Amino acid sequence: MGRWEPNARERLVRAALELCAEQGYERTTVVEIAERAGLTRSTFFRHFPDKREVLFAGQDILSQLLVDGIAAAPGAATPHELIAAALDAAAEAFPERRRAFGPQLSAVIGGNSELQERRALKTVRLAEAMANALTRRGLPEITAGLTAQLAGFVLNRAYARWSDPKCDRPFGEIAHRELREVRETLGTLGTAVVLP
Amino acid sequence: MGRWEPNARERLVRAALELCAEQGYERTTVVEIAERAGLTRSTFFRHFPDKREVLFAGQDILSQLLVDGIAAAPGAATPHELIAAALDAAAEAFPERRRAFGPQLSAVIGGNSELQERRALKTVRLAEAMANALTRRGLPEITAGLTAQLAGFVLNRAYARWSDPKCDRPFGEIAHRELREVRETLGTLGTAVVLP
Structure with missing residues (x-):
């Protein structure tokens, strides 16, 4: 301000x-x-x-970055490309100096059920904000919802990995790798899983 | 008791x-x-x-039904079939006499941020419970997480549709239709979306 x-x-x-x-x-x-x-x-x-x-300060900024990233993507972008655009934009919220915030925050939130509930609502709202941004681009409602859900899933995985104290890669690189892995996994969901 | x-x-x-x-x-x-x-x-x-x-009584029972449905599915079931098995088992939580609960509950929860947070945490926990049940079947961690996420997405859509006062179809039928639609949509996420 x-x-x-x-x-x-x-x-x-x-x-x-x-x-x-x-x-x-x-x-x-x-x-x-x-x-x-x-x-x-x-x-x-x-x-x-x-x-x-104050513990969830990052969530509101993150939501705005994701929404802006979706809005700014080229008109012909596919849903998968829109997820990538959202994650690229989100990377701005994860500069090196904030890497330690994740584990610190998890330690605080993990011990307090009220904070866990607030965090869960923020997660739900993040997906809703992305779904709305995707709908505004003209995606059908189910496509927008599903794409937002997948973006949230990739984001959570990438954030957890980036927050690992042993990790030294930038967020954007991790997010793209996670997105690739999720896309590959999506292709296997119709295949029988043979138990060991 | x-x-x-x-x-x-x-x-x-x-x-x-x-x-x-x-x-x-x-x-x-x-x-x-x-x-x-x-x-x-x-x-x-x-x-x-x-x-x-008391407002979330159904969530705990639902979680158990979904987990049991996943555990009881045939060994060779694919992730998509495991989602179907979970939804079939969940149908027991949605008998005709409870159809009106949804809109009543939404009216109560919608007016109270504390209840919205509790509901969000229950949603997150439901997906976690399914992911754990899928991991116990031997699914790789990312496959289990992604499958659980999709199951939660389908479940939410099916529940919203079933709870509509104008709806008179049984939950199981609606859930299967939603699952089919979600699977079809998944197949389109790599395709360019042409804006109007």
């Missing part, structure tokens, strides 16, 4: 993750998060409606 | 949906739900841990 608070959102996220790791989510207050980030309580509330939302 | 409380779960669900429709979710208490169902407060808590859970 204001130029006098460079990267305020990211600083708040970083501070929140640190504090939650140190003392737990329940005990952490908005005032503490703002202080740790070197910002004020009112700056916090200019960026996030409540303490929970 | 006890034989002296026939259909206690379903009576509690029905009572909860009625009361929430009449006076709203927030104002409805566990004691009122139990009374409307002709049962006691302690019977309520033998079946559900809290007021929210």
Whole structure:
């Protein structure tokens, strides 16, 4: 928002993750998060409606990137190409300096059922936002829904892999590999699986 | 549970949906739900841990049916056939007398963000439960995850269609039609979409 608070959102996220790791989510207050980030309580509330939302800051930005990526793809793009376009656009949300956020966030969310529920709703909403963006491009409703579902599946897998502390590849490269693997797997679903 | 409380779960669900429709979710208490169902407060808590859970009673049963359906399918079943097996088993959760539950439930959940979050988590867990059941059959991890995702997608579509007050077809028939449509759509995702 204001130029006098460079990267305020990211600083708040970083501070929140640190504090939650140190003392737990329940005990952490908005005032503490703002202080740790070197910002004020009112700056916090200019960026996030409540303490929970700072943990999901990335989701809203991500949703917008995915939607914009879909909207900006060439008119003749196939659904699979639209997934690739969405993932390419999403890569902007995953710069190197944020790679450690994933495991930190998982540790906080894993211990709190309320946060797990919020995360699940964000996941559902992400797919809905993509489905709407695909529908606006003229895709039939079932195609839009299915494509969005697959994009969400690839995104989750790519994010989990990218967040692995042992991983050093950029998000875009991982996402494309996952998409290829998912497409290959889709081609096998009608084939009998022989059990060992 | 006890034989002296026939259909206690379903009576509690029905009572909860009625009361929430009449006076709203927030104002409805566990004691009122139990009374409307002709049962006691302690019977309520033998079946559900809290007021929210009575609204999601069907989800746990549904999850078990889907998992059992996957486990019981023939050894040589393909992933697509495993989705069909899961949906066939799920049909037991959707007898005619429960058809009206869907719209009633949507009206209650739609007005409450906490309930929307709980529902989203249940949806995510349903897919996880199916993915685990598929992994136990020996499917590769990515195949299991993708198949579960598609099964959840088909299930949601079939449920929405079945719950439509204008619909009079049985769930199993609708689910199979949706599965066919989803499979056909999957085959088109690599094809260019020509915009109008």
